Amino acid sequence: MCVNFTPPTAQQIRQYFGYEVGDDLWKPECWQDYTAPIITRDGLRLATYGFVPKRHLPPGVRLTTMNARAETIGEKQTYKGAWHKGQLCLVPMLAYFEPCYETGRAVRMRIGMASGEPFAVAGMWRTWVEDDESLTYAFTQITINTDGHGVMGRMHRPGDEKRSLVIVPPEHYDAWLSCSDPEMARSFLTLYPSMDMTFSAAERT
Numbered sequence: 075m076c077v078n079f080t081p082p083t084a085q086q087i088r089q090y091f092g093y094e095v096g097d098d099l100w101k102p103e104c105w106q107d108y109t110a111p112i113i114t115r116d117g118l119r120l121a122t123y124g125f126v127p128k129r130h131l132p133p134g135v136r137l138t139t140m141n142a143r144a145e146t147i148g149e150k151q152t153y154k155g156a157w158h159k160g161q162l163c164l165v166p167m168l169a170y171f172e173p174c175y176e177t178g179r180a181v182r183m184r185i186g187m188a189s190g191e192p193f194a195v196a197g198m199w200r201t202w203v204e205d206d207e208s209l210t211y212a213f214t215q216i217t218i219n220t221d222g223h224g225v226m227g228r229m230h231r232p233g234d235e236k237r238s239l240v241i242v243p244p245e246h247y248d249a250w251l252s253c254s255d256p257e258m259a260r261s262f263l264t265l266y267p268s269m270d271m272t273f274s275a276a277e278r279t
Contacts, residue, residue: 079170121211184276224268241266
C-alpha cells in the first residue's frame with residue numbers, strides 16, 4: 075500500500091487549496107514520520123505521516139499506521155476514536171507511489187492526475203502530547219479495495235489484494251471535512267475514475 079507521496083509545494087498549496095503557508099516546511103517527498111501539510115475543518119496543519127509516530131511507540135514495538143483500511147477503521151483500536159469523532163482530513167499531494175509487477179519485477183510507479191494538478195486524498199488526524207507538553211498532529215490515509223480499477227487494479231504484487239487511496243474530488247472537500255457522521259463519511263470512500271489518472275515509472279529518490 076502507499077507508503078510515500080509527493081506533497082505540493084507551498085506555492086501550489088496557496089494556488090490550489092487557498093491556504094497561506096511558509097516555504098520549505100516539508101521535504102519534497104514524504105515517508106513515514108516525515109512532516110507534511112494536511113487540511114482539517116479548522117484549516118491547514120503540519121502533521122506527521124503515520125497515525126502513531128515512532129516516537130510514541132513503546133520500546134520494541136513496530137506498528138505501521140500510514141494507511142487505515144476503510145472496512146475496519148471504525149473498529150480498530152488505533153483508529154476508532156478519531157473516526158467516530160469525525161477527525162477527517164485531506165492530504166494534498168502531487169503524486170503517490172505504488173509498485174507494479176507487470177514486468178515480472180517491482181517497478182515503482184508515480185500515480186497522479188492526468189491534468190498534472192495537485193489533488194487530495196481522504197485521511198484522518200489526531201493530536202499527540204509531546205514530552206514538553208506541546209501538541210503535535212499526526213495523520214493516516216484511508217484505503218479501499220480497488221479490484222478491477224484501470225490504474226490501481228494494476229498495482230501491487232500478484233495475488234495481493236488491490237488497495238487504493240481515496241482521491242476526493244474538489245467539489246467534495248468541504249462536505250468531507252465537515253462530515254461528523256461515520257456512516258455518511260463512508261459514502262465518500264469511492265474509487266476515482268481511472269480515465270482522469272495517470273501513472274509512469276519513477277526512480278526512488
